[in-house]
Amino acid sequence: MAIPIVTIICCRSRISLSYSTFCLLARYNVPISSILIIFAVSTEENRPIFTGCLFEIENNKLNLVAVDGFRLALRSLFLNKPTQNFSAVIPGKTLNEVNKILSDSFDIVKIGVSKNQALFEMENCKIVTRILDGEFLNYKNVIPNNWDTRILVNKSNIQNSFERISLISASSVEKEKKYPVKVQVDIGKVTISCTNQTGDAKEELYVSTEGKNLEAGFNPKYFLDALKSIDDEEVYIEFGTSISPCLVKSTQNNDYVYMILPIRLKED
Numbered sequence: 001m002a003i004p005i006v007t008i009i010c011c012r013s014r015i016s017l018s019y020s021t022f023c024l025l026a027r028y029n030v031p032i033s034s035i036l037i038i039f040a041v042s043t044e045e046n047r048p049i050f051t052g053c054l055f056e057i058e059n060n061k062l063n064l065v066a067v068d069g070f071r072l073a074l075r076s077l078f079l080n081k082p083t084q085n086f087s088a089v090i091p092g093k094t095l096n097e098v099n100k101i102l103s104d105s106f107d108i109v110k111i112g113v114s115k116n117q118a119l120f121e122m123e124n125c126k127i128v129t130r131i132l133d134g135e136f137l138n139y140k141n142v143i144p145n146n147w148d149t150r151i152l153v154n155k156s157n158i159q160n161s162f163e164r165i166s167l168i169s170a171s172s173v174e175k176e177k178k179y180p181v182k183v184q185v186d187i188g189k190v191t192i193s194c195t196n197q198t199g200d201a202k203e204e205l206y207v208s209t210e211g212k213n214l215e216a217g218f219n220p221k222y223f224l225d226a227l228k229s230i231d232d233e234e235v236y237i238e239f240g241t242s243i244s245p246c247l248v249k250s251t252q253n254n255d256y257v258y259m260i261l262p263i264r265l266k267e268d
Contacts, residue, residue, distance in 0.1 A: 035064065036099050037075050039225045040258075041092035042068035049134035052089040055111065055118075059085075065139050066092075071222045072139060072259040073229075088113050089136055094120075094129040101125055143259055144245055147238035149185050152208040152251065155235045159227040161192050161203040166220035168194045168201040180217035180263040185209060185239065194220075216242040217265040223248070226258035 042050035047069070054065040060082055064075045098120050102109070112119035113131070120127040162181070169179050184191040188209055193202035216239060226248045227235065238247040242265075248258040 035075050035077065036095050037064055037066045037073035037229065038092055038095050038099060039229070040066035040068055040071055040073035041095070042066075043092075044069070049089060049132055049136055051093075052091045052132040053095055054087065054089050054136045054139075055113075056087045057083055057085050065136070067137050067139070070219065070261050071226075072137075072142065073226070074139065074143070074257045074259075076255055086113050087136075088118055089132040089134070090118055091129060091132060094118075094127065098122075098127060101127075142245075143257060144238075144240055144247065147211065147240060147247070149209070149211040149214040149239040151185060151190055151210075151237050152234055153190065153205060153237065155227055155230060155232060157205055158190075158192075158235075158237075159224065161205060162220045162223050162227070165192050165194050165201050165203060166224065168196065168199055169220050180265060181220045181223075182215065182217050182265060185214040187213070214239050214242065215265070216246070217263040218246065218260060219263060222260045226260065229258075230256060 037053065041053055045051065050067055050069070054063070056063045056065070057079070060079050062077055062079055064073075066073045098109075101122060107123050110119075110121040112121070116131050116133075118129050118131055120129075165181050169181050179194055179196045181192055181194045184193070186209070188206060189204055190207050190209075191202060191204050194200065230248070230250060232250050232252050234251045236247075236249040236251055238249065240246075243262060245259045245261055248260070250256055
């Protein structure tokens with residue numbers, strides 16, 4: 001495979017960059033921009049490595065991982081052409097720019113990686129960015145493999161419920177304070193509710209349930225971000241205990257997994 005070269009010329013300056021790895025991204029059922037999990041990238045500068053998204057290729061499978069300390073997003077897809085393994089953390093700010101350019105485009109995107117830089121090549125645009133230094137989270141050891149409680153639910157229905165309940169969660173007399181939403185799973189039913197000084201709200205959904213009954217608290221925004229990024233009609237939501245991570249998964253394949261940490265609920 002020929003090593004791609006990018007040349008940048010400005011006034012009397014000329015810089016040529018070579019990229020030892022070059023992969024192609026193509027999704028024909030969804031736009032490329034929908035694969036980017038920028039919403040879960042951290043904005044906290046005290047942990048710079050998490051302000052980027054991990055791009056990892058293993059056995060011709062690309063894994064994109066973002067984490068911000070409260071949630072983790074994993075998107076995976078198989079590449080169209082054989083590509084050597086590599087791992088690089090791309091700044092979230094760069095991915096935001098790529099996302100703006102791509103918008104709802106279905107075009108192929110080429111990604112090149114060198115020692116400390118990465119290249120995104122689109123039809124009429126090339127973006128060169130630095131790669132973040134540091135050790136990224138070992139996400140494979142963090143995502144739970146087992147669950148104690150699982151529900152199968154219509155994605156639109158539960159998304160709409162979270163959107164309505166989140167209005168109460170965010171409307172607090174205390175500025176900037178948001179209250180957790182309580183998720184309660186019983187046989188054949190999930191109840192989503194929130195109570196604070198300004199009022200209370202509760203919604204019930206009839207769902208398919210497996211395992212134990214459960215009660216846990218969550219930030220509704222994290223659920224909404226995950227649900228908005230899934231195209232399936234139904235989703236699995238898997239729980240451990242009330243203090244262990246929750247997973248939102250596709251029912252069709254293993255292309256995406258979202259992990260959300262719970263919030264401790266106050267005793268009544």
